[in-house]
Amino acid sequence: MLLLTGPPGSGKSHRVLELIRAGLRRGSLDFRLLVPTATMAEHIRNQLAREGFALRPGLITTLWKFTAQWVQGHPEVPAAAVDLIVDHVLATRPPEAFAAVAGLPGFRTVLARLIDEFSSAGYDARRLARALDAADCQTPTTEAFCTVYRQVEREFHRRGWISRPERLKIAADEIRNRGLGGVREVFLDGFFTLSEPELELIDAIRKHVDVTVTLPLWEGSEVARLVLLRKKFAETRLDGASYRQPKVTLFTAHTIDQEAEEIARRILEQVAAGRQFREIGVVLRSRTPYVPLLQAVFQRFGIPARFYFAEPLDSHPIVRYLTGAVEAMLGGWEHEAVLELLKMTPSGFGATPACDRLEFAAISALPGKGLDPLRQLCDDPRLHALLDRLATLAPWAGLRQTQAEWAAAAKTLRSLVRTPAITDGVSHETAALWRSQAAALAAFDSAMDEAAAALPEGVLLPFSEFWRAAKIVLAESQLRVPDGRRNVVHVMDVYEARQWELPVVFVCGLLEKQFPMYHGGDPIFPEETRVALNRAGLGVKTTAARRREEEFLFDIAVSRAASELVLSYPETNAKGDPNLPSFFLDKSPLTPVKARPVRPARVPQNAGEAPRAPYLRDADLLDLVRVQHGTLRPTAIETFLACPFHFFLAHTLGLEEPPERPADRLGPALQGSIVHQTLAELQNTGDSLDAVFERVFNEVTARERVPAGCRTEMARIAMWRDLRQYLSEALRLVGWRIYTEQNIRFPIDEDTEISGRIDCYAVSPDKQAVVIDFKYSGPQGIANRIRGYEEGLHVQGALYLLGLHRLHGYTPAGWFYYGLRGEVKVDGWHIGLPGFEHIGTSCTPQELWERLEAVRAAAARAAAEIRQGRVEPNGRTTGGCDFCSFADVCRTAETEAVLVGTAAESL
Amino acid sequence: METVRTTEKPAFTLTREQLEAVERRGQDVCVVAGPGSGKTRVLVERFRRRVERGASPLRLLAITFTEKAAGELKQRLARDFAGQKKVREQIERAPVYTIDAFCAHLLREHAIEAGIDPQFQVLDAVEASAELSMAAEEALDSLLRDKPDELRSLFAALDLSDPVQGLVNVYEAMRVTVLDVPAESVGRNLAGADAFPRLLECIRGIVSERPRDWSPSQKLALAQVQEWCVRALELENRPVSPQHFHVLAEFDCNLKRLRRNNPIYEAVRGMKQKLVPAARQALIAEYYAPQRALLFEAIARLDAAYRRRKQELNALDFADLEELVIRLLRDREPLRNRVRERFDEILMDELQDTNPLQAMLVELIRKPDAFFAVGDINQAIYGFRHADPEVFRKFRDSIAAQGRPVDRLRQNHRSRGEILFAAEKILEGGDGIEPQELEPARKFTPKGEPSVEVIAAVAETAEEAAALEGRLLALRIRELEGSLLIEPRGGKPRPAELGDMAVLVRNINALPAIEEGLRELGIPFLITRGKHFYEAREVTDLVHLLRVINNPRDEISMAAVLRSPLAGLQNETLFRLKQIGNLGAALNWLDHVNTAALAPGELDRVRAFRERLCRLRSIADEVSPDRLLLEAIDGTGYESSLTPHARANLRKLLVRLREWYDARPRPLSRLVRELEELREADPDEPAAPPEDSTSAVRLMTIHSAKGLEFPIVFLAALHKGVSNESPPLTFSPAAGVVARWLDPATGEALKDLPYTLFSEEQRVRSREEENRLLYVAMTRAEEHLVLSMAVSGKSKRPKNWAAKVSEGLGINLADADNVAAVIEPSGVKPGRAFQVRVLCATSADTGEIRPMAAAPAGNEEELSRPPITGQQDSTASVTSIALFHACPRRYYLSRYLGWQAAPRAEIARVRDAEDEPLEASELGRQVHDLLADLPVLDATPQARDLVERFRASDLARRASSASRLEREFDFVFAIDECVLQGRIDLWFEERGRLVLVDFKTDDVDADSAAERARTYALQMQLYALALERFTGRAPSQALLYFLRPNVVVPVEVEPEHLAAARECVRDFLKAQSEMQFPTKPGSQCYRCPFYRGLCPAVQA
């Protein structure tokens, strides 16, 4: 009986493999090498096979698999079952102490993790309760926990499931009684430590055959080591120093992504020097934050890598899609939810033009429910087929079936997924994507079976009950996408890394809280209780023990490299604040070097900043412009005067904004049209404001599908208040005839015709005319209008006045703007009209004419420039950018300044 | 207990006053620490010394203001105890937290008692504010449903355009200042609540007055008042109605028309100036009492909705953390005692910046005489976040009241004395500033010119003056750069660089003029601005790209992308595309575009963009959004078009997207919507921090400069104040909920009485805080301070801080055009004299205008993609290789990718399947298990029958008499680099020769068995190779036993066949590495589950 001990990286596994190789060379197949994980077993088998040995797979296997032959007929608790059963117990019989938190999903997880922790250490509920009593630290919370734990155990037994320690115990008994057949020697390697049940099993094995165990030297393995020594294992200590002495480098990068890029740079440097990708590894303490980052960076720099990480099953797009379908069905097919579903790539419909059209049509029609209305919005057969398939789920909500029937039904959901158009000759990344889809579908099916297995058999359940369990399983399941590529960089966590020895190893993210990782407080077994339990002989983890475990994991991580070890950390966090480097780095201080900035080699440029020509030059297009803009609206001319590029996008191209979502529909434009319409109807019908406004508001909001709600209500009240205010303060031109909402069309020179609609104008008995333009804007808006005239940017009212003169021969007497929002603000120009003495600018008829002519000339010039194809962005000088929706298209905004530091909160 | 010693002496010596604070024991310690007095040093040192003397770091709770400070504190301590493993480990775990982190930690431990999910997440400020707004809307919507008329009347009563935001304001203020959302507080005894009765009383006093000695016109004026008085008296004892407001609004009296200096006049004047307005205010609260009650109901509903939303997200906001911990500790004495007992001392930094709830919390956790707090009232500048300096004041005074010493750190180790004296002089006697003389303690070489300067830019209009100030400031920066000698700590004197300078402003709106000035002179700068990250062009480009990937019909986004360097198209091209219809849809209809007319290269660009878009759309939900964007960025070389700063922003966006997606993967359509909402919300999202800031001037707000110091500080735009306008609806603990209502008669906005109280409170607070802000800003400067302002208008009267500074320093700007002088302010205390260089200019000679230097080009190394080889799988099963050999495509679909075939019903349509009693694979399993003597509980008769056929055969007899026999022999071995796995049904040794057997349950007859056997030949040959590796000999015979027809078919395993099999493995690996899996149409297609499904083969 041999116990090989030594610090991580001292060559224990190496020594065991040497013994095994020697045996294989002798042709002996009567040994077993037992390791903790399947990937480790596979890894060793492959390594030996590549060295030329022929093996039986069972020779090198996991402890779990090794025990399988002795525990037939005793199924082990399935992976997600603890969560499911805990959920069941909490839902049906929550102990008093947990009443407030029983329904909270995180609490369920905490309980399940604790049960896992105690159970895999070999402490069942009864033993735990005894230890708590003995340690005198039983509290209502721990008592409640023991109750739940006992109930969970009871549920397991009812289903015939055994826990892992029970399994080991049964196997140990069997081996003790029956021996190990033809096996002559057993090795156990790769375990960080050994639990009580594992030690018991070793004891049973050692009764029959020779056993060699390796154990790393650290506090966590001390108890196991002492037990083995008591069992007469002879200890041989290996000295870490003599085994490997890689070159060690520490680098720092400004940010985490630059750290990842530096790793990529160094990998490429290694590869350029002749190293294979497969000789390089990256060791992480945990999946986040590095896995998604390294995936992105490696893909960017063309580095093939295998990530030895499972992803949460419920975050896979296929699973999100299928769950989304069920949730949409349970939610009564809310259009928002269905649309999101249809848009997803697994639907096979998401990236089609038909779906693009449907999306906008459906958004315009939101809110909505049910599948049929969506059918009406789009006649694409693919959509109809998809909706038909979705419709088959609808009856589920009202059915009761057995758990097995529900699982079978749920497994048909895969028919909603459109199989990708698979071809060969694609990149390995694309193939990996298809692999992951296939794996996700398979995992989804298994999850449904697993959920069914945990539910009472043969009882008729509503779907919701099955789905609740299914969601728990999906949330607790992990998806491992197979990736067996040979020549790839290995990215793994430190647990996986224990079996690896690679020439070059990167260990990144060496920051406090990342490595070492900090463990949050335990709401049931706080530190004091854990310490007390340890004193009472129950080996549970305390904070100090976890801290030492972290250090041990660090030692493992940094001892994986044979020739080069590269350590790194980012200097700043996402806020730009300095990070706190891992205190582990102080163990052997290194002078850090700086990461070098890199980027992927430039591809042949097929894009780039487009030239910004101030005029369109293409003759065909200029012809088109001339035709299109022979007639112009005054507002369009104003747009041009404010910014020719804005005009180009809005009027020449006519770019459309995406449809408004319900909450945004009652925007300034719609409010303006309600106000205008109300004023026109007030004028035309003579009804009261209340009646007209109510009618118009209801009509318009119903037509535009504005949702009822507090915002709509507030806007309604504000509009009504403003209108009332206007009516009470309106200045009247006594004896003048009022016309509202009149269309008008007239030329301003031989090339340009103006067309438009006048809000309101008044004509005196002696045929003088005044144009009134209502704006649903505040005083500032009106001031801007007036200033716009002075600056030659606004033309509307004046042009209309001119039009009235041209068409009807009226004498221009003035034009006014009425701003109605918040307060009534009137401004404009007039020939000193009675009652308007204090309003706007009063001038002589001659001056008014001159103004009108200036406006006409400006409009004509603008029209000429439009026809010449002027498209230059100009809003920054005219102030036209303030409410422009094209700011991101014109690219004129100042973006040079760098923004740094923290928020300027007070400003 | 371990004896502890520090491994190195601290790198500094403590002054006497610092040492006293560090060493003070047996009482609560309050350290009043002026700017630059080394307060963090004192805190660290106290911690360190306590540990040195045996305290466990785990029993010292240190509370810092920011996470950054917590990190720095730990790092310093860790360095000090580097050599002592145990203490060092404890320092790593030591409770050094921000107050929020402390609460979160405690709550996770006591989640059950607190009734919260132990795995709660903490919402960041942006997320919390979005949830809160939605909750407010939800609350008001529900009120509208339940009480439509009442809510309408509330909306109509309030002078408020955005009730949702109004409600949010009230709620937010409540959450950090009081523990419980208060119930309606009508009836509060506010001064002025009796204004209406007092008015009536006054009215009664004058209504019947008939003064004799008044002139007729005066009498007439009084009669008019009295007439009003009669109407007002009619309101007495009537419930408040609009009539009251009409009457009050009608009060009108020209006091000039009354006779002066008599009681009647005084009474009417009092009415006009005080009583009538006060009565309106008093009555408005009463009049709108029902609406006010509804407001409280809305707040309660908001509270409930917000809590529910957070529960659904399993999240808490920052205020929750504090609130829950306070409740927990307040309501559970044993727990409170346990927490108190856990710490020997609590050390707290920046106590002056705590809010009332935080103060409550600290009170709950600290035990007597074990609290050490550092702070400085004069540096309290977070009142707008409801921090209350009173907390610090009370603590300090309580210590003094006990006759115990308060420690004061007066020595300033940062600034030149002149700077301190100037700050002291300017703010002397200022509200909110406690007199405190700072002693300059840092040694500087005396310099010939003043260390304090004032620059005043004088112009006609405010805009001109501001622009001039920007220019003058830039000029001065250029002058000081390279000429002013500065003395860095621990370094040799050297000429100042741009990186030594910071421009601080109070109001962000002052920045554009300054930026412009710097730009004109080509001075690089970095600007601190808390907003607009989502407006940066590189960010908008990429967000639009995501929108286009989601839906190319979004024309504005499409146009933005097409014109960006991601596609780089010209206006004409957009025009031509748009001729087809929707801009996005047009990409699919390029045939209809007159492509010949496009500018050179445009068509290629359009096509390249279209292809890229297609590809990105096809994987939109499969990969994270950052990877989608990276593909586009790298494919177009977009990054190379950016400045280093823009690249930093781009990276920040990518990191942000990656984190969001990783934390909660969501469909792209939802992500783009969330991004849009975020952009609209314009959250405080600073742009990416630059890597290298040594060669640029920093522009920042004073708040973001807190805790920092710079050799040269420009405190600019002193003339610019900030708007102190109070929101129409808000809350303060003293005034309760306050609102601006609409006068029912006139529609005018009318503040209620609590609002008046609130306004007064606000006024005092902001006056005090603005002084402290100025103090903090000035004391950031180490060696040189430039105060600059713009002055305009005829009177040239400086405004805001500019006035305070001019007055404090005795500078008269009224007649100081174009003056440059050095003055010595008078009235300073003895020994605290200083000089000021004053420049008052009406123009700036910037010389030749230098354009802004082009941003330094990126110095990134370009990395080419490496050649990729060896992408084949490292392991394979024998059956996979056989399957590949039979049809590469079938292998690819089923084994390589793992796709399940179409449901069997589909396949049934394309082949004539006979009814099989048992699925073929299940039959095969049963037969193999039975032959291996494994127990098969559910074995079918058919399976048993087939097994019996073999058992009765010749071959079985041969096997049973073999010298060695292996069944179900699984193996692993390698051919080249590929590890092969498989399982041989049976092999035995017969007279020294090896025989290999494989059982087949294929549904074939005797005649076709031989042909079927050919498809299994490779498999058998690979088995033979495996056997050879195990035994050192190749088998002599390899036999396929077809059980159904009961025939044995031999397979050739001669060396040349085995060599060919090896070759097949190599082909297999090559195909994997190159991803070539051609179809192999043939009769086997009819048995293939992928036929007419995933497989495109048609000729079969």
Ligand code: SF4
């Ligand atoms: S943002 Fe300004 S410059 Fe750009 S298109 Fe709009 S108005 Fe023109």
